Amino acid sequence: MILFLLFTYTIANVTVDSRYTDKDLIIQTSGFKIGGEFKESMIPQAINNLYRLRLFDFISIDTSIVADGIYIKIHVEEAPFLSSEPQFIGNKKIKKTELLKKIDLKTGQILTKKAIFDACVKIKELYNEKNFYNTVVKDSVVPDTLNCVKLFFIIEEGSILKISRIEIEGNYALSDGAIKRKMQNREKGLLRSGKLDQAKLKEDVERIKTFYRENGFLDVVIQEPEIKVSKNQLMIIIRINENQRYYVGDIKFRGNNLFSEEKLRKLLNIRSNEIFNITKAQNSLQKFYEAYADEGYIYCSIVPVETIRDSFVDIEYQINESRPANINRVIIAGNYRTREKVIRREIVTLPGTRFRRSQVIRSMREIFNLGFFEDITPETGTPDDSGNIDLIYKVKEKEGVGSIGAGMAYSAQDKLTGYIELSHPNIFGRGQRIYTKLEIGGRLTNIQFGFTEPWLFDTRTTAGLDLYYTNRQWDFYKKRDIGGATNFSFPFFLDYTRFNYTFRVERTQILDIAKEYQPTSGYDLRKDTIPKWTLANNYGFTRDTRDFIFNPSSGSYISLQSEIAKPWIFANIDYNLFTFETRSYFPIYWKFVLMARLRMGIVTSKDEVPYYKRFYAGGTGEDGVRGYPDRSLSPVEDGKRIGGNALFINNLELKLKLSQNFAILAFYDMGNAFTNYKEFNLHDLKRGAGVGIRVEIPMMGVLGFDLGYGFDRAQPGFEPHFQINPFGMF
Template sequence: MNRFKAWMLALIFTAVSLLATVSTAQAIKVGEIEVSGALRTDKSLILTACGLLVGEELSTEKVQQAIRHLYSLGIFSDIRILAVQTGEDEVKLTIAVKELPVLEKVTFIGNKRFKATKLKKLVGLRKGQVVSPKAIKDAQQKLISFYKKEGYLLAQVTPESFQLDKEGRLILNFRIREGKKLAVKRIRIHGNKAVSQREIKKQMKTKEARWWRKGEFKEEVLQQDLNRIVDFYRKQGFRDAKVVKDSLSYDISKKSLFVDITVSEGPRYRFGRISWEGNKALSDKELSQLLTINPGDIYNQEKLDNLLAAIRAAYYEKGYLSATVIPSEPVVDNRVNIHLRLEEGAVSKIREITIAGNTKTKEKVIRRELSIKPGQVFRRSVLERSIRDVYQLNFFSNVEPEVKPLPNGDVDIIINIEEKSTGQAMAGLGYSERDKLVGSVGFNIPNLFGNGQSLELNCDFGTRRETFKFSFTEPWLLGTPTAATLSIYSTKDKWESHFDEKRQGGYGRIGRRLTWPDSYSRVYLRYRLESVEYLNFSEDFSNPLGLKENQPQVSSSLGLTYLRDSRDMPQFPTRGSMCVYTLDFAGGPLQGDESYHKQILESDFYFPILGRLTLMLKLKLGLVDAFGSDRKVPPSERFKPGGTSLDGMIRGYSDWSVGPVQQGVRTGGRAMLVSTAQLQFPLVRQQLYGLLFADAGNAWRWASKANPFHLKRSVGVGMRVVVPMMGTIGLDFAYGFDNPSHKWRSHFQFGTSF
């Protein structure tokens, strides 16, 4: 408005000036144009922008247009065009301008709740910017609106400007009186008859102040609450319910706020007859199976919306991506009849699949995991399974599909990949309760040369443990879904202070993906051959296991493993399960000096609980026994849970400490049961997680002595951190209820098997 007034005044002044200078009956030409008042603005810009030219005929319309053009630059507060007659039919024009100030600095005075940097970003004013009165007013309103949204309804903002020099540099201060954040004293509902105030208030996030809560008010939250109230009514059958009025008022002290909400409930409806037409791809029976509402049920808008979504999803699953469901809701005697008009459209097929973002991983490694193929009918469930299988490679931090519809109804699919660091290099020293000080050198490359192959080389050396391991895995042998692994190793472990166990050997394993009982299943066959020797018996070692010192023995074993893994992600999954059953045989027709059979059943289940909170339930059962009359089971094949043992984690106890003890030696058990309940929640998704857990388990000398009611129990907290080039690091603090020390115990872990 101010700019409009200035423009009108300039126009009137210019017109009067022209009339006073020349006679309107005579054609006047522009003889000369000069600019005055421009301190910062280039005069050539003004002359170009005004559109007036020397030698052309002058008219009121051209003068008006020149003033409009100059005002549109947004850098002048006043513009006048003065005319002085210099000849019989010629005038000299002077364009007199007054420039708007340039912002030198923005400051805030009185802001206590919010930092100046946040407020500067909010107002959007920058140093060097030309500042108009309107820009200052807009910034003032932005600040007032912001404070109101944050609950400071009485906040006042006053702009103050100071011009520094003749060049128009301006310092702009915003003086803020924040006032107190108002607390909601009372929420009053009007017009409700069928639903109580208490039920309505339960739907709101705006709450009345009580001794245990502040009763904070935010305008944005209140507006969302009004929508929640309407949604709640419509779930209860009040299809026509609406909020007709809402208002705010204060008490005399202006410290307490009263919220008044007036609703119009309308009649309560029930569902009537449910019918449809136009279905061909989905049979009447298939549609009937999708129904979650019945005639006579109380009308519920949410249930109706879910039904429509389920029908659309069923069509999408059959490839009808353009299918639409058009509902009509005729009302008869407070009964809402639902009629669905189904427009199926044509089946959508996949034209092409593009892989994007893979800089290291070869495209074939990704494509062979995809169940979707070009030319297939598009099915969303198959796409979701394909994305899950690509995630399971554990080479990528993110896998996002993009479906692009084509004019003919078909689709192109783009799979956007974000690769993560997969190689792990290790060199350093570590300490654990069981192994004491250990040095480690090695590397693990799970995506060798981008081919999806795995190469591992590790060396550990310390006073209680020495290991060397080399392993190579080809996940797609000869271009088929057959995995092959070859591994050689040498280990030397000290069993407390009693003896050393040395093992040298290797194994070969071959695995195959299955289509039965489902495509989540795999089976592996492994053959292991190794030399075993027991050394350095201590003088006080009672040898309850009947070991032979310094006599190398041969162990030849065959293992069969069935694995079913339906987890949504290989690391920090949120849903799905993993079940593993392993059966090992040694001796007998396989020859060798060790003869035993061993079975392990392990199941992990993952359930999303609330938001990103995930519940993990884990159960591990183990049985091992020897063939023959002596029933001797090798020490390394016995179960030794406790701490972070690979046999079974029971945190709150030292490693290997849970289980039978014979003649002062922890011999390990022939039977084991370990269970865990764990809540995991992301602090930074796929990087940092917090844990709450409870462990329970035990190992028994004989399977006949196993007692699921006699378990070692513990609870604790922990965290997991994903470190590039190192893997996942875990730190847990646990308290063992049955630990004689009655102390909290810390556990450090490295790797991804937890």
């Protein structure tokens, strides 16, 4: 070493001792050049360069000094090739395919000792991820053909350890229980597995930090959790240094010209002298940005300058409003099936107008509620010299947006039926909807056809046509309905509100009355064996503020409908039917949504209200009370259900919205049909509760299954309900 420092040597020769690797490659990679100057630091650098080739298990470099310079000898031991797929011995809990994917060793690759070591580490990591601790992994390299080996991993699987205890140290202001409730890793309990998730443990630390900062401890320090393993149990120790608690001090604004200080203070979620909550402070800042974006000030900058004063945090919001942005162009991208005008007519952001965030959100809602897009992303183009922008709506079309089905179905009423069903909400990409259905069985023949034009003559008027033929066998008679309806709806002056009108013509006839049929004291079916004609006019209002109509999380739906049928021209049926319905959706926590629904109805007539226009509650559908068979709840006369002239239904649903296409729910229903509204009594409402799922499947639509328990049945018990495109969808 001292000689190298005192004298300068020239590299006279470089030789290589290798079996298979090209010697010139080794010399070139090492960095040694014959005739070049030699430095001692070149040796470790050359070794590093050669190891980077990932070809060798061992490398050494020897030097010798001769009269004409330095002679260098490089010795390498090549790593063998992996001749076949690695094998695993002792893996019972994890499949071979998962292990192979984790270690990523391929047949034919060079197998260095480092690669084997890394693979062993990865296997242990995989077992740790699945909560198998104390796993031992050994390797065995067996020679195969020339310079090829087989590789075996011998695994001694550890045991799954449960979290027996979580200890919190250093917490004085917040209780152990409050902190633990913020964690995803929980101690083993009756309904908790107690499995440790290392990735979630890191998230737990951040959750605890956020929890403390929401309670004024802005300088909280949380050490990395300590995990202790003993006797097949885990203990997690979390050490906390709370530091000082802070309160909200003075709040000031500077630079606000568009909004008054009073307006901005109303948006605040924090107040002076209360405990400083970092989440509320961030939400307040977000509200400021949203308010400015609603007025087009998308370049606005708001900086909360925080000043510590003893235990108080004074905040001054320094606002640079900049200038508002207008919209140059509205561009639609990603619609390969739907025509552009179908999307564009739903958009309320128009070229040449001020950019407003609320209008972008409204446009996204309207596009999504068309029902044939699974994702909508708004983007802005590069601003021009004036700061104006292009607004781009990127849509992703659903695959299999329509539904087609054929098969067999069974119900207690209709027995076994075969059906063919086809529906599509976007015929030829025009946004027009079509629906056809054919059902044939021993007790039912049902043919339906429907067509809807959502924008008649490119106006906001919706028009539709429905035709139907139904021949259904009931207990003592057969009922045949032939009819059609035209319907129109158009926007009302109130936002989100529409007026609807339907004119319906229907021919109804009772056939094949059984000999054993006995009329009730109030009604005789034999009067309806002569065909009866109905001419009905339906007038109604709907107000729909739901965020998404197919699987809503917020908003409400209100409907007030009246159907009036009078014996005029050739008609001979008289009735007046009124219904009111409201549904409200409340996001309560995480992905949980609470839905409350109320439906009421009254039907009257100067004569007798026809059986088929009366209310029958129970089962699913508009008048559903789950836990009871369809149409099973109504007044009874002489042992027969005769339908009610008044209806009351109340439904509560707690929905876990796991995705836009899948949800699980728990429900509580109560309702009944009554002889008339004067007979209504809360004590007569039938109660049902249970659970259900909703899933949207391409080409099939929305499938629903509910299992309800009827508390007030003659014999309380469960009733299953299977639905295709169920009422209310999600």
